[in-house]
Amino acid sequence: MRTEEITEFLATHKDEMAQRFGVVKIGLFGSYARGEADDHSDIDIAIEMAADQKNLHNFLALKRHLEETFGKKIDIGAPARDRRTPDSPASNG
Structure with missing residues (x-):
């Protein structure tokens, strides 16, 4: 799998x-x-997901779709501003 193939698909x-x-x-x-x-x-x-569609079902369905498409394990991350750390308030993100 080449980087260009992945970015073109995305x-x-x-x-x-x-x-x-x-x-x-x-x-x-x-x-x-x-x-x-x-x-x-x-x-x-x-x-980054739309706020009204950000849920576990969509996240897992996207992960499965990409894994089936590329035939490789997919790790999905959120932009840094959406990430929670142990010391961040639960109300953020």
Whole structure:
């Protein structure tokens, strides 16, 4: 799997993923984005979801869809501003 194949798929299927899963933004990070991926690398995808569609069902359905599409393990992360840390208030994000 080449980085270009992944980024092209994400770009050409963004509208479909918006409708099906509530994806607002999607991008690649990690070893594939850095050009350091090997046969054992997972694919790291950063997503932002619409507030009214942000739920576990859509998250897991998107993960499954991408794993079936690419035939590789997918790790999905949220943008840094949406991430919670142990010391952040529960009301954030």
